[in-house]
Each structure stands twice: as structure tokens, then as C-alpha cells.
Amino acid sequence: MKESTFRVILGLWLLVALSFELHIMTLALVGLLLFEGMTNWRIPLLLCRLRGELPPTDLSINTQHWIPFDAERLQRLVIALFLMSAYLLFPQYLWWLPWFIAFSLLAGGLTEICPVVLILHWAGFR
């Protein structure tokens, strides 16, 4: 499974949770993202390893990296952080953020281009 496919799944997950106000789904997503970010046991990677395949690489503008930390992993943590900020810290001001994240994940998955990941690659993350 490619990272972009997984992003589509995450986007749809969040979109359903927001549309039907299923907060438990949103929190579960946050939990999953935190788990993946902290352990780097990302579902696409695990599935590839189970199949014995090499993980496919999405587009990157910079193949050189000097920070030994996966950009995809950091992306998970950033999304989790944003969602937690929107839900727990500033719900009255950041009510729009989960929606934006949901559609961004969807668009990033469909287009196979995630600006966050691109920016992190450019910054030097693996």
C-alpha cells in the first residue's frame, strides 16, 4: 500500500468522523497517528514488509537528507498535533482545522503529492 493510498483512507476516516460528529472516531485517528509517529510502525510500511515488497516512494523534490527522521513519520505527528490542538485546546478558534486536514489528506492521497511531506523532505528529513 502506498502512503498516498493510506492518506486517502485517513482523509475519508476523518471526513466521516467530522460529518457525523463521531468524536470517538476522531480520537481513534489521533491515537493511530500518534502511535505511528512515535513507533514508526506505519501501516503502509508494515503491509509492504508483510508482502515482502520494498516500500514505494512518493514524489520528492529532494533526495538528499541529513536529518535521520522519516518525513512521513513526522507528518503523522504534525497531523495528530493539529487535530489535538483543534479539539482540545482551541476548539472555538480552530474548528475549521480538522476539516482542512481531512480534505488535505484526501487531496494529498488522490494526487500523490503531500505538501507537508514535500516540505519536510526539502528541509532534510528522510
Add this chain to the structure above:
Amino acid sequence: MDNLPASSFLSKEPKFNLCTRITVVVFWCLALVGLVCSIFLLKDVEQDVVQQRQAVIERFAYRVEWAMFDALAHRGPQDLTQKLESLARRFGVNGVKLHFDNKILVIGDTGPDLDNTSRNIYMDRPDNTRQMAAATITLYFPTVNELVKSKRNRVMFTMGLVLLVFGAALQRMLSQVLTKPMRQMVSVAQAVSKGEMTRRFDDSSGDEFGYLGGFINQALGELSYQAAHDLVTGLYNRREFNRHLHRALQTAQRDGQSHGLCYLDLDRFKLINDTCGHTAGDEFLLQLSHHLQQHMRKSDVLARLGGDEFAVLLQHCPLTRATEVAEELLQTIQEFRFVWEHKCFQVGVSIGLVEIASTSENVVELMNNADMACYAAKEAGRNRVHLYQHDDSQVSKYRGERAIATQLIAALDEDRMRVFFQPIRALSDGQQTDRYELLLRMLDSDGVLLEPDRFIPTAERFDLMPALDRWVVEQACELLKDCSAMDWNPVLMINISGKSLADETFLEFVLQAISGNNISPNCLCFEITEAAAIANLTLANRFMSHLHEMGCCFALDDFGSGLSSFAYLKNLPVDYLKIDGSFVRNISTSEVDRAMVKAINHVGHVLGMKTIAEFVDQAAVVDVLRELGVDYAQGYWISEPQPLQQLRDSGATDNSVEPVLQQARGLAG
């Protein structure tokens, strides 16, 4: 070949391509636009909800007032309940509570988690009792926060979905309109860079892509043409001709077909260039090319290889027929007349003919053999056709010379050239300045020292003399610099070829060598043959005059052999006359030779020159020369050529070689 010059940019796939950029711009810009629009739409949503609710209450209360009036007047309390239910549905109210005449009417959900708003209603009773009826109506709504959240969800979801679909459609459309034609152009460009020069861009569309495609196609066409054709004559160039030759060779090897290859080298073409200029030369080549094409078969391939060299591929042509065709070409060229500015020129041609058969190995070998056959034709007297044969002596000779030329170039690169010196001895008292002629030797790849006659003729034929002359001049100047440091200033005599004289940059080179090594020009003497001087008289005069004014000396070498015109002696700034060895060798036994030497010596002296006799190899010769008044002698009797290092060493040890040589030859002054 066929590939464009190697370029890292051409071989790479575009990484962050147009489609990607379009996608990024479309989707993410739309996402931002959608977000901004949504925030703008939801800016005062709370206020709107409150206002909306207020309006609902007013309208609801008005409707309830009328409903109550109706109920009291006509319909009864049941109708009021129905009416209230209908109104609650219509106005989207969760619940209604009506207090009237000590009765409470409850409709819908009136739970504590709902917001409620009450309103008093006053109305006239329908029974004309002149008493006012009072009622309190309480409406139950979802909380403002819930309403706001609900509205936000609806707006965000709708906006996001619409923009996502719109973005996808837009991206698809832009891909079709922009990315697809761009990708097609990139694909064609990549194919062309890999050598598929026949590929062309699509120029059928009427937009900018079509224009660009057409423009690039035109440029590619011109590029392809220039890459395959000679720009002066329009004939195929060497590269394209080799391609045709390769195909012909393949058919010969595969199917046993026989073809002919002619290598043409024009004779006396240089005359046109020298007389009328290069414009005339180009026009001649153009006219000749057209003339030749008219006399060739359609299947034959004519190409200009460069300069005044042409090649003709006679396809499906057995050797006998090929020979006839070559003779016809010869005749055609001989009969061709070129007129330029009222001057008429006729050239000849030497043709080398090679059969292309199944035993032929490769294109390079074929061209080499044709070239050697052409050379053999030239050597045999020019203006003829020479058929290449493997055991041809002329060809073998040329092959040998080419091998020597290759060795020469390698020897220069690998520092295997050697300079020897041979002393020139004064035959009379009072002329004690040390003079040495520098002679060139070459070490072959096995370390064997080769005499000049083994490689000088080849060097002249293959235009390597200028390189050799420059090398010798450098060696001489370096030696003079070392000698000067030891306070010793011998005169070194250096042989200069006609090609170097004709090279306009050679004078500059010599001046640079003199000034760069800080040596006295008086220590350099250049030996030039009369033939070389006459062949390049203007340039020779310029070269000699300039250096003579600086203090360099000049010697006319091999005087007496060849043309030997005394007239030139008057005009050339010559200091020494070197009498050809053929007169000197037998001077002691031949009266004719003696008379020749005497005459040359006399004329030289009258003109103020010193004379040097070459090839002095006997004591008797020395005596005669001395008797005749010749100034200097050079030859094996004086000294055999020695390595230059010995001269350098002798300079370091107070010129010890000189007394030893003088004692050995009895020439002490």
C-alpha cells in the same frame, strides 16, 4: 553516432513535472480558497442563528395568536394542538409549550438540554366580552452552539466536496490541455536525443504547442540536414557517407553484393584558392559537385569528405564496371572548366578505387585503403585511377609512412625525440666562435635511435615538420639559456622547414622563445633550404628580415643542389652559404666539383657571406677546402653528431670538448 552530445539534462526524466505542478497548484490553491470562503461564510454564524431564532419566535407567536383566536372562536382546543404541531414542524422548533387559561399545552421535545424562549401573547377574546386573553408561548430550540456547529459542518463538507470535485475536473482538463501535449513534446525530445532523428513534434494543433512543434521541427530539419550534409556543396558529409558505406558493406557481407568505393583528391585545387580566394574555391567546389552529380547514377552516393577530397560509393557495381566509372569521373573532372573573374581554371584528380566485397572487414579499413590507393595515384603522377590491391608496393610504402607518422606523434608526446649536435669548424685563424648544427633523431618504441632520413620525409609529407621545428627551437633556446648562465655563448644552427616558414605564427613563436629564455639572438642561426625559401619567398623574406634585424643569422642550406639560383642570394638576408655535400665529398679527386665549390665560395664571399662545406669526411677534403678559402667545414671528419647533453656538459666544464676535437683532427688554430 547519431546521439546529440551527452548531456545530463537530456537523459533525465523530469522529476517535478508539469502535471505535478498543476496538481499542486489546482488542489492546494482550491483548498486554501475553499477554507477562506468557508471562514468568510461562517464569520457571523452565531449572530445569524440568534437573529434567525428571534424572527422565528415573532412569526411563530403571530401564527399562534391567530390559531388561538380560531380555536377559541370556532374550532376548539384540539385544533389548536394540531396547529401548534404543524407550526412546530414548519418552523423547525423542537418543542412548544403554551400556557393559556390555566392550561398547559406541550408539543414536541421540551427537555432541559434545549434552549427555550418565551413570549407573551395578548389578544381580544372572540366572544366580545371585552376581556383580553393572555397566553405565554415557550419555544424549545437546539442550543446556539449546536446550531452553529451543524451549520459549519454543512458548509465545510459541501464546500470541500464541491472544490474537490471541481479540482479533480480542473486538473483533468488542464492535464488534457497542457500536460498531455507537453508530455508528448518531451517524449519526442527524448527520442530525438537518443538518436531517432526522424521523429517530429506534433504541429497540427493551432495553439502555442502547435507553433512550438512546428518551429522545433523546422530547426530539427535544418539540424539534421547540417549534420548530414556539407554546407558548401550540399553533398553528404563524411559522417553520412560512412553511414551509407556501412550499409553497403553489410549488403556485401550478407548477400555477397559487390560495390565500389572511390576516393577522390583534387589536384591543383589550392591554385584556385590562392589565386582567387576562398569564395572562388567554394564556388568551384559547388559547381564541380553539381557537375559530378549529373554524371552519376541515382544509386551512387557522392560525398565531400573535406577540403578537396570527395568520395563516391558505387552501389551494386562490380569491379570492372567500377573501374570504368572511376575513369569516367576522372575524364569528367578533367573536362570541367571553372571561370572566375575572367580567369579559367582546370583541375585534375587522383582517384583511389577499392572493391567492397564480402571479405571487406569494416568501414574504417575501406576508407583507409581507398585513401592509400589515392595516395598511390598521386605518387604515380596524379590525374589517374589507382586500384587498391593488398600487396601493392606503393600502398605498402604509404602504409609504412603512416606508421612512422604515428610514431612521430607519439615520440613527440612521449619525449622520445633527441637533438644531436655536430660542430662546424673554422678553417682559418681568427674565427673561433663555436658553431654547432643541431640534428634531429628519434627513439622508436623499442628505444632504437632512428636517423633523420627515416622520418623527416614522412614528417614533411604529413605536415609534422612545424611541430618538430618548434620543438627543436625550444630545445636550442633552453640550451642557450643554460650556456649563458655558464658565460658561454655558442652559435646553434637550426634547420627550419618550408612549412614552418609558411606558418605565420612561427615567427611569433621564435620571438617568444628568445625573449622567454632571455638569450642573445646572435646565438641563433637558422638553416633554410633554397627550395623552402623560394616556395614561400614573401613569408621567408619577412621571417628572415625580422630576425636578422634582431641579430639572428641565416644559412642557405644545400646550396648547389636543386634550383640554386644566385639571383635569390641578392635578396635574402643570408649570412652563411652551406655548400651541398655532393660537391664537397669528392672535391679532392674531381675537378668539376672543385670548380663548383670554388665558384660558390667566391660568389658567397663577394656577397659578404661565409661559406660552410658539408659532408667533410677526409683530411684531403679539408686541405682543398682550406686552399679554396672556404670558411668552415662540417662533417664526420670534424666530428660525428653527438647527443646534445654532451654539449651542455662541455659547457659546464669549460668547453672541454673543443680542445679534444681540435687535437684529434689537427685543426688547432
